[in-house]
Amino acid sequence: MSSSIQRIGVFTSGGDAPGMNAAIRAVVRTGIFHNKEVYGIMQGYEGMIEGDVVKLGARSVGNILQRGGTILKTARSEEFKTKEGRKKAYDELRKVGIDALIAIGGDGTFTGLHALYHEFKMPSLCIPGTIDNDIAGTDYTIGFDTATNTAVEAIDKIRDTALSHNRLFFIEVMGRNSGYIALYSGVAGGAGAIIIPESETSFDKVYDLLTAGEITNKRSNLVVIAEGSKIGGANEIARKVAERSSYFDIKVTILGHLQRGGSPTYFDRVLASRMGVAAVEGILAGETDAMVGIRDNKIVFNPFDAVMNRPHDIDHDMLRIAKILSI
Numbered sequence: 001m002s003s004s005i006q007r008i009g010v011f012t013s014g015g016d017a018p019g020m021n022a023a024i025r026a027v028v029r030t031g032i033f034h035n036k037e038v039y040g041i042m043q044g045y046e047g048m049i050e051g052d053v054v055k056l057g058a059r060s061v062g063n064i065l066q067r068g069g070t071i072l073k074t075a076r077s078e079e080f081k082t083k084e085g086r087k088k089a090y091d092e093l094r095k096v097g098i099d100a101l102i103a104i105g106g107d108g109t110f111t112g113l114h115a116l117y118h119e120f121k122m123p124s125l126c127i128p129g130t131i132d133n134d135i136a137g138t139d140y141t142i143g144f145d146t147a148t149n150t151a152v153e154a155i156d157k158i159r160d161t162a163l164s165h166n167r168l169f170f171i172e173v174m175g176r177n178s179g180y181i182a183l184y185s186g187v188a189g190g191a192g193a194i195i196i197p198e199s200e201t202s203f204d205k206v207y208d209l210l211t212a213g214e215i216t217n218k219r220s221n222l223v224v225i226a227e228g229s230k231i232g233g234a235n236e237i238a239r240k241v242a243e244r245s246s247y248f249d250i251k252v253t254i255l256g257h258l259q260r261g262g263s264p265t266y267f268d269r270v271l272a273s274r275m276g277v278a279a280v281e282g283i284l285a286g287e288t289d290a291m292v293g294i295r296d297n298k299i300v301f302n303p304f305d306a307v308m309n310r311p312h313d314i315d316h317d318m319l320r321i322a323k324i325l326s327i
């Protein structure tokens with residue numbers, strides 16, 4: 001590929017997500033395949049400001065495909081949010097001769113890269129790596145599938161004990177602004193109710209749904225709740241139900257950070273590999289200030305503005321499916 005770009009910098013930023021390593025590997029090997037040098041920037045924007053940069057070879061990304069987390073580490077940087085911070089970062093990049101950037105992260109990461117692009121015009125692309133699947137312009141983000149599988153495994157285990165003891169379980173999964181993990185793990189795990197930030201519901205509606213189970217003799221039940229639920233988290237909802245009725249034997253499980261780690265699923269590895277290859281080939285072909293996405297199983301490049309000014313709408317069909325199947 002003929003491009004004036006010679007040295008590509010790659011980094012991970014924001015929350016870690018399983019599959020980030022597979023994306024790093026793909027970026028490094030694709031760059032080298034096209035006769036470019038690839039540099040890993042450690043600790044996201046913090047390392048960029050400090051000039052914490054390492055040259056990566058094809059072998060230095062061996063045996064990471066199947067590992068969770070990120071070998072480049074990740075960090076949050078307040079300094080990068082300032083113009084002075086970004087100038088420092090740009091100067092450090094130029095010292096090494098880096099002339100293009102590929103970021104793997106979430107919307108905050110993209111916003112930072114967009115600002116850097118506008119100030120210094122360095123070709124830049126983003127790869128969506130976040131378990132929340134909360135980014136517009138892509139059907140899936142890297143890490144969502146693995147995190148959801150982890151949640152489903154936990155729900156299956158909890159179901160065994162819920163059934164044995166006739167218990168009502170409230171299971172809280174990750175998703176501060178996005179109900180994707182809750183919705184998909186809830187459908188896959190057979191939840192009796194799913195509570196997500198995007199749906200208009202009330203405590204009374206949820207309570208009515210649970211007491212409907214009392215009439216149909218549903219003795220055990222599972223309710224999956226996204227942490228960003230507008231009607232309270234698992235503990236709060238459980239407390240309110242217990243205050244209203246003694247019919248239920250109630251337990252709460254909060255899955256927390258175990259959803260972030262672990263070996264990525266085949267789906268996340270393949271997704272990350274495709275996006276990593278596309279990001280390098282895209283940037284060499286002149287794509288910039290954009291995010292790689294996957295729509296209807298095809299790679300797409302979304303201009304930054306199209307991604308950042310829209311929410312990733314919840315899957316309404318899946319919401320309907322969840323409702324039908326929970327009777």
Ligand code: ATP
Nearest residue numbers: 014015045076077080081105106107108109112130
């Ligand atoms: P996740 O979805 O997992 O939280 P994220 O990429 O959204 O990932 P953030 O912590 O929001 O994570 O952002 C990562 C970093 O991006 C921040 O620490 C900061 O350095 C940079 N960043 C975020 N917002 C801005 C902004 N408005 N301007 C410049 N840089 C920003």
